[in-house]
Amino acid sequence: MMNLPLQGIVVLEFCQYLSGPSASLRLADLGARVIKIERPGTGDAGRKLAIKDLWVDDSSLLFHTINRNKESFTADLKNEEDKAVLYKLIAKADVLIHNFRPDVMGKNGLDYATVQQLNPKLVYAEISGYGKKGPWKNKPGQDLLVQSMAGLAYTTGNGSNGPVPFGISITDIMAGSQLVQGILGALIRRQKTGKGALIEVSLLESLLDFQFELLTTYFTSKQQPKRSVLANGQPLLGAPYGIYQTADGYLALAMMDLHQLADTIGCAGLKNFAKEDAFAKRDDIKRLLVDHLVTKETNFWLGLLQDAGLWAMEVMNWDELTEHEAYRVLQMEQEITVNNRAISTTRCPIRIDGELLLSTKPAPQLGEQNEAIRRELVAGS
Amino acid sequence: MKLLEDILIIDFSQFLSGPSAALRLADMGAEVIKVERPGTGDICRELYVSDVMIEGESTIFHAINRNKESYAADLKNPDDLFKIKQLIAKADVVMHNFRPGVMERIGLDYASVKQIKPDIVYAEISGYGTEGPWKDLPGQDLLLQSASGLTWLSNNIHESPTPMGVAVVDIMAGTHVAQGILAALFRKGQTGEGALVQVSMLESILDFQFEVLTCYYNDGRQLPVRGAVNSAHAYIAAPYGIYKTNDDYIALAMTNIPTLAGLLQCEPLKLFSNSNDWFAKRDEIKAILAKHLSTQSAQHWLAVLESADVWCAPVMDYDALVKQEGYRVLEMEINVKTGNGLTVSTTRCPIRVDGELLVSEKGAPTLGEHNEQIEQQFGLTSHLESVSK
Numbered sequence: 104m105m106n107l108p109l110q111g112i113v114v115l116e117f118c119q120y121l122s123g124p125s126a127s128l129r130l131a132d133l134g135a136r137v138i139k140i141e142r143p144g145t146g147d148a149g150r151k152l153a154i155k156d157l158w159v160d161d162s163s164l165l166f167h168t169i170n171r172n173k174e175s176f177t178a179d180l181k182n183e184e185d186k187a188v189l190y191k192l193i194a195k196a197d198v199l200i201h202n203f204r205p206d207v208m209g210k211n212g213l214d215y216a217t218v219q220q221l222n223p224k225l226v227y228a229e230i231s232g233y234g235k236k237g238p239w240k241n242k243p244g245q246d247l248l249v250q251s252m253a254g255l256a257y258t259t260g261n262g263s264n265g266p267v268p269f270g271i272s273i274t275d276i277m278a279g280s281q282l283v284q285g286i287l288g289a290l291i292r293r294q295k296t297g298k299g300a301l302i303e304v305s306l307l308e309s310l311l312d313f314q315f316e317l318l319t320t321y322f323t324s325k326q327q328p329k330r331s332v333l334a335n336g337q338p339l340l341g342a343p344y345g346i347y348q349t350a351d352g353y354l355a356l357a358m359m360d361l362h363q364l365a366d367t368i369g370c371a372g373l374k375n376f377a378k379e380d381a382f383a384k385r386d387d388i389k390r391l392l393v394d395h396l397v398t399k400e401t402n403f404w405l406g407l408l409q410d411a412g413l414w415a416m417e418v419m420n421w422d423e424l425t426e427h428e429a430y431r432v433l434q435m436e437q438e439i440t441v442n443n444r445a446i447s448t449t450r451c452p453i454r455i456d457g458e459l460l461l462s463t464k465p466a467p468q469l470g471e472q473n474e475a476i477r478r479e480l481v482a483g484s
Numbered sequence: 485m486k487l488l489e490d491i492l493i494i495d496f497s498q499f500l501s502g503p504s505a506a507l508r509l510a511d512m513g514a515e516v517i518k519v520e521r522p523g524t525g526d527i528c529r530e531l532y533v534s535d536v537m538i539e540g541e542s543t544i545f546h547a548i549n550r551n552k553e554s555y556a557a558d559l560k561n562p563d564d565l566f567k568i569k570q571l572i573a574k575a576d577v578v579m580h581n582f583r584p585g586v587m588e589r590i591g592l593d594y595a596s597v598k599q600i601k602p603d604i605v606y607a608e609i610s611g612y613g614t615e616g617p618w619k620d621l622p623g624q625d626l627l628l629q630s631a632s633g634l635t636w637l638s639n640n641i642h643e644s645p646t647p648m649g650v651a652v653v654d655i656m657a658g659t660h661v662a663q664g665i666l667a668a669l670f671r672k673g674q675t676g677e678g679a680l681v682q683v684s685m686l687e688s689i690l691d692f693q694f695e696v697l698t699c700y701y702n703d704g705r706q707l708p709v710r711g712a713v714n715s716a717h718a719y720i721a722a723p724y725g726i727y728k729t730n731d732d733y734i735a736l737a738m739t740n741i742p743t744l745a746g747l748l749q750c751e752p753l754k755l756f757s758n759s760n761d762w763f764a765k766r767d768e769i770k771a772i773l774a775k776h777l778s779t780q781s782a783q784h785w786l787a788v789l790e791s792a793d794v795w796c797a798p799v800m801d802y803d804a805l806v807k808q809e810g811y812r813v814l815e816m817e818i819n820v821k822t823g824n825g826l827t828v829s830t831t832r833c834p835i836r837v838d839g840e841l842l843v844s845e846k847g848a849p850t851l852g853e854h855n856e857q858i859e860q861q862f863g864l865t866s867h868l869e870s871v872s873k
Contacts, residue, residue: 106675108667121695133667154699154719156763168698237813243737247716247724248797251735252810256726257801258649260639266726266733266799268716269648270637271693280659285835287666288487288512294673296485301838308834311816314650315831316500319547321802322817322829324536328802330649336626337649339536339544344626346635346645353645355630357622358531416627418645420707421700424633432616435690436701447701452691453664454682 105456107134112290114198115140116173117213119147121272122230122244122306123202124169125279130198130286131172132451132460138476139170139467140189143177146469159441160468167466168448171439175467176476180211189213191480194221198286202230205240215301226289228302230278235303244306246272253310258317258338262330278309332386333393341382342389346418352401353418356408361388367411368404370395434459441465486513487837491669494519494572495552496580496592498526500651501609501623501685503548504658506579509665510551511833511842514577517858518549518849519568522556525851538828541848546828549848550820556852559590567864568592572600574862576672577665581609584619594680605668607681609657614682623685628653632689637696637718641710657688713770721762722769726799732782737795741769747792748785750776815841822847 112135116127124139124147131137141147147170153163176192178185193199199218201208208214208229215227232244242248250256250268260267285302293299311318317328320339328338334345336355343356343364356364361381365373372391376384396404401417408415417423424430437450440463451460491514495506503518503526510516520526528545536543555571557564572578578597580587587593587608594606611623621627626647629635634652635645664681672678690697696708696719708718714725716735723736723744736744741762745753752772756762762769777785782798789796798804805811818832826847833842858864 106671106677108671108679110671111674129663133663154695155703157699157703164698164702165695168695233810234814237810238808239810242797243793243795245737245795247726247735247737248795251726251733251797251799252805254800254802254805255650256733256735256799260643260646260649264639264643265714265728267639267646268726268735269652270639270710270715270717271634271696273648273652276692277655277659280656280663281834283663284508284512284659284666285487285837287663287670288835289837290670291491291666291673292485292487292489294670295489300487301836303836303839304834305814307810308814308816311814311831312834313652313655315547316544317650318802319828319830320536320543323538323543334644335649336647337651346626346630346647348644353630353635355626355647357624357626414622414624414627416621416630418630418635419633420636421633421697422705422707424631425705427617429612429616429618429686433613433684433687433690435687446698448698449691449694452660452683452687453667454680455664455668456680457682 105458107460108455109134112136112198113196114138114200115192115196117199117201117203117208119202120149120152121169121246121275122278123200123282124149125276126228126282126286127200128169128172129279129283129451132462133453135198137173138192138472139173139175141175141177141469143179143470146175146177150469159444159446162466164446167439167441167446170466171448172462172464173467174472174476175470176472177470180213186212188477188480190221192476193218193225195480196222196225197290198226198228200228200282200286202244204244205231205235219299223299224293224297225299226286226293226302227299228282228286229304230282231303231305233307234305239307246274246306249274249306249310253307253314255310255314257327257330258314259335260330261335262332273313274306274310277313278304278306281309281312331389334389342385343392345389347392347396349396349401349404350399354396354401354404355416355418356392357414359413363411364413367407367413368395437461437463439463439465488513491515491577492575493517493577493579494568494575496578496582497609498581499528500548500625500654501657502579502581502661503528504655505662505665507548507551508658508662508833509577511844512835516552517571517854518552518554520554520556520851522558522852525554525556529851539822539824539826546822546848547830550828550830551844551846552849553854553858554849554851555855555858559592563866565591566867567859569600570864571858571862572597572604575601575604576669577605577607579607579661579665581623583623584610584614598678601678603672603676603678605665605672605679605681607661607665608683609661610682610684612686613684618686625651625653628685628689632686632693634689634693636708636710637693639710640715641712652692653685653689656692657683657685660688660691711770712767714774722766723773725770727774727777729777729782729785730780733799734777734782734785735797735799739794743792744794747788747794748776818843820845820847823850823853
């Protein structure tokens with residue numbers, strides 16, 4: 104077994120829900136020891152947030168998904184005795200992550216300026232909703248709301264639809280990913296300088312960065328990118344880019360030469376369009392394709408397209424995907440046992456030295472490592 | 485000191501997945517050299533995009549490749565390859581996103597590069613992994629969205645499967661490879677050893693769905709069902725969604741229905757006091773809400789809801805967003821200058837370090853712009869020269 108890259112790194116996570124916890128999950132899978140600092144009695148509010156009413160124990164399956172491979176230590180940030188213990192922990196930690204609204208950590212004596220005194224080598228990382236100044240700084244940093252404000256809902260769905268949000272918490276996940284990058288960069292610099300860092304990310308900036316191609320195009324053209332009226336794939340791209348219904352399912356077509364497509368699928372009407380029309384006349388072109396592709400089965404089209412080297416793919420659901428050999432060879436699922444009950448979840452998507460980063464350690468019970476961590480602190484002090 | 489000062493990255497990748505990772509590493513302080521094919525370069529330079537071009541190259545290329553250098557080299561030419569190997573000998577990171585087998589044929593696969601630079605961090609992005617029946621398929625964003633089940637999560641149930649309108653697969657794979665590279669560089673600092681970092685677009689987009697896939701794995705493998713009315717998330721109860729008012733759209737996140745009914749003075753909603761109904765009857769609830777919200781303006785409703793701390797927001801397009809003070813204070817827009825003296829407006833790195841923005845004025849390079857400079861900087865010599873010495 105290889106040395107995990109972050110072996111020996113201790114991360115204190117003062118976070119709830121998804122953005123911060125998804126960042127520390129990645130750090131845990133890369134080898135760090137992650138300790139969730141939770142409020143006694145209730146803990147991370149994510150413990151009580153379930154989807155489809157699925158529960159593993161006192162905590163939801165969703166919480167277990169996001170917080171596997173971590174430990175839990177309870178502390179009341181307003182209690183001075185607990186604070187003293189936390190200060191000891193912070194003095195020994197490498198990374199501290201929080202996703203409270205601005206000022207909360209400061210009110211509790213846990214802001215960067217204060218804890219830097221205790222541990223100058225600490226990498227202090229925080230996620231806010233909208234940054235720390237300006238009129239939005241106290242707005243709730245919630246995924247759908249940030250998607251709505253950041254213009255993202257006008258990228259997806261057809262031009263005839265209203266704004267369509269992404270059906271995954273893209274904002275939380277992007278902010279978590281950016282935070283991980285900042286933390287790792289700071290740990291690399293610390294190896295050379297011996298000094299910690301303050302790493303700040305906001306949900307809104309992360310989601311603007313996510314749209315950097317669209318925004319750069321917008322800054323240049325000053326024109327709001329428009330979704331195509333039908334089969335919208337990406338507002339910046341011309342026909343045929345999009346998803347089309349066939350006689351028995353759906354087919355995705357990426358960028359390709361229109362005339363080559365016309366020949367390959369026997370759609371003569373496409374030849375009436377010049378290659379330069381692919382963007383300007385994309386709705387007319389897509390209308391032709393909608394009418395043509397619905398006449399035969401997905402596999403029929405896919406065979407023709409793939410033989411011609413054109414970029415096409417069947418649209419699958421999870422049943423079709425997970426039964427496919429191409430999915431199975433990835434070994435994306437791992438099993439974790441919690442209280443004698445097995446749950447399946449995904450693993451870290453990164454491979455190091457040809458090995459999968461797997462972990463069977465389940466999410467912690469609230470305060471599960473309280474005693475062990477206190478003992479370590481006493482023994483180490 | 486910049487986070488990645490003195491780190492040298494040789495990037496063979498094209499399009500978005502690999503180049504977006506290299507961009508982030510450049511913003512954090514690394515020197516990134518893009519190795520491109522003479523004549524054409526990164527295919528993304530000419531990617532046909534909504535007729536918006538900057539000096540004959542796509543705006544997308546400029547967004548992705550600012551803050552980098554370009555070195556044109558034909559990897560099939562022994563002289564060029566000889567120089568590239570000298571460059572690799574000085575590098576910390578080599579990265580590529582070719583299909584499996586391509587780097588082996590060129591002789592720049594991990595095993596070969598390790599001979600040149602034993603502590604190299606070698607990172608690669610594939611479409612579907614390096615084995616299995618899909619390994620040679622094109623790793624293209626929309627195709628991966630379609631294969632991964634992702635398109636069944638957005639939009640309403642009676643709409644076709646709906647792709648996300650941003651290249652989310654490329655970007656997720658890029659962040660994962662950047663994370664792997666950074667973690668490997670950290671380990672190299674501790675132990676001196678290099679690493680092989682591998683990411684595939686398919687694994688990355690499955691990881692992106694980890695919350696809902698875990699639900700699917702454990703609920704008897706039931707497929708997601710999108711809502712029929714204003715669906716924003718297949719697994720979240722009413723009122724979660726975007727609603728049309730009598731002028732603009734507003735978004736409502738998780739909220740207690742009776743509280744909402746009271747605030748909005750929406751009598752029919754008051755019947756839904758049992759929180760179990762908020763998921764089971766979400767379409768019914770949202771239809772009532774949609775009808776009610778269409779009677780007044782966005783501003784009216786937002787004022788009512790915000791004063792009660794209900795999670796809500798206006799829905800904006802870019803025209804509306806960039807006029808907002810809350811957007812302006814972020815200073816998200818930067819101007820970069822290309823080698824030709826052209827100014828391009830784009831976005832900056834979203835990470836702040838020690839309270840400072842990570843900004844750079846360096847625009848995307850022209851093809852081969854830095855060949856001479858790089859050959860001097862690293863003392864690269866051609867095969868013939870070294871033989872004659």
